[in-house]
Amino acid sequence: MYLIIGANGFLGTYLLKNILEKTEDEIVAVARNIEHVRNDKRIKWVGCDISDHGQAQSFCGEMKQYRELKVIFLAAYHNPDLVEKNPELAWNVNVTALSYFINRLEHVKCLFYPSTDSVYGNSVDGYRYRESDGLHPVNTYGRQKCAAESVIKWYGYNVVRYPFLIAPSLSPVKKHFYDVIVENLSSGRPMEMFTDSYRSSLNFDTAAGLLIDLMEGYSESVPKILNICGDEALSKYDIGLLMADKLGVSRELVRPITVAESEGIFDAKRAQSTLMDNRQLKAVLGLQQIRFVL
Numbered sequence: 519m520y521l522i523i524g525a526n527g528f529l530g531t532y533l534l535k536n537i538l539e540k541t542e543d544e545i546v547a548v549a550r551n552i553e554h555v556r557n558d559k560r561i562k563w564v565g566c567d568i569s570d571h572g573q574a575q576s577f578c579g580e581m582k583q584y585r586e587l588k589v590i591f592l593a594a595y596h597n598p599d600l601v602e603k604n605p606e607l608a609w610n611v612n613v614t615a616l617s618y619f620i621n622r623l624e625h626v627k628c629l630f631y632p633s634t635d636s637v638y639g640n641s642v643d644g645y646r647y648r649e650s651d652g653l654h655p656v657n658t659y660g661r662q663k664c665a666a667e668s669v670i671k672w673y674g675y676n677v678v679r680y681p682f683l684i685a686p687s688l689s690p691v692k693k694h695f696y697d698v699i700v701e702n703l704s705s706g707r708p709m710e711m712f713t714d715s716y717r718s719s720l721n722f723d724t725a726a727g728l729l730i731d732l733m734e735g736y737s738e739s740v741p742k743i744l745n746i747c748g749d750e751a752l753s754k755y756d757i758g759l760l761m762a763d764k765l766g767v768s769r770e771l772v773r774p775i776t777v778a779e780s781e782g783i784f785d786a787k788r789a790q791s792t793l794m795d796n797r798q799l800k801a802v803l804g805l806q807q808i809r810f811v812l
């Protein structure tokens with residue numbers, strides 16, 4: 519039995535897709551708002567605000583009927599600009615609610631917590647961060663993710679660190695940046711995209727599929743911290759060009775812009791580039807390459 523907390527978001531909906539495709543498991547899927555969700559006879563949706571201790575406690579009580587839970591905890595307050603503006607509210611969801619919840623959840627076979635490349639900080643000269651490297655986040659979002667990782671680590675559960683993820687939103691009510699790019703380029707509207715900011719980016723579907731592969735093959739030997747990322751160092755501009763080619767529109771619609779030219783766009787500081795090393799993940803899953811596909 520899978521339990522997905524935060525299942526109606528961008529990553530959650532791709533995880534549901536991959537669990538349905540790759541396993542025979544039933545799924546308990548949790549979010550605050552469960553009005554517009556994917557319905558399937560194997561998915562049981564439960565509305566629960568995990569930052570409300572009463573609701574979280576009662577939900578964990580109901581989950582005691584299940585054994586061998588495979589848990590993915592996605593619920594987060596994670597827009598870096600909003601976290602910078604409302605750090606206490608963000609901490610309540612990102613750290614306090616997480617800690618309260620996992621302290622009450624029983625019968626866990628394994629629990630995976632998606633963290634972010636933002637915990638590492640800036641990559642200098644194309645350096646690819648390894649899981650054992652020190653953490654130097656440059657904003658409050660990254661620092662709160664470090665705190666959340668510590669809670670998970672000291673509980674003995676698993677952290678996976680994701681890069682920038684992109685793909686069409688599977689939610690009928692929420693557009694992803696991908697959808698905005700498609701809308702603009704298809705209507706002939708240009709998009710400015712960074713040329714000098716690199717990430718080890720992945721498509722949401724690949725990112726979700728790799729996590730489910732890890733969980734299906736779970737044993738205590740799976741490293742407690744793992745980077746899940748692609749082989750290539752890609753700028754948003756590179757991704758924009760790939761999307762223009764896929765849509766069959768002119769590459770000229772993707773306008774190059776540098777990070778220095780973007781002064782004032784973001785409230786929270788961003789690392790210019792953050793690249794991650796994926797050798798441990800490849801060794802665990804026996805993979806030769808992990809490509810970015812659109």
Ligand SMILES: NC(=O)c1ccc[n+]([C@@H]2O[C@H](COP(=O)([O-])OP(=O)(O)OC[C@H]3O[C@@H](n4cnc5c(N)ncnc54)[C@H](OP(=O)(O)O)[C@@H]3O)[C@@H](O)[C@H]2O)c1
Nearest residue numbers: 524525526527528529549550551567568593594634680683
């Ligand atoms: N997307 C990326 O590129 C990326 C990269 C690295 C790491 N991550 C991490 O992956 C996780 C999921 O990201 P995402 O992109 O899928 O975000 P998302 O689309 O915002 O999904 C977050 C989910 O959490 C739920 N949620 C938020 N607060 C909640 C609460 N108090 N109680 C219950 N559910 C709550 C949301 O549903 P409701 O609003 O309906 O409650 C939603 O289902 C986050 O931890 C994020 O930091 C994402």
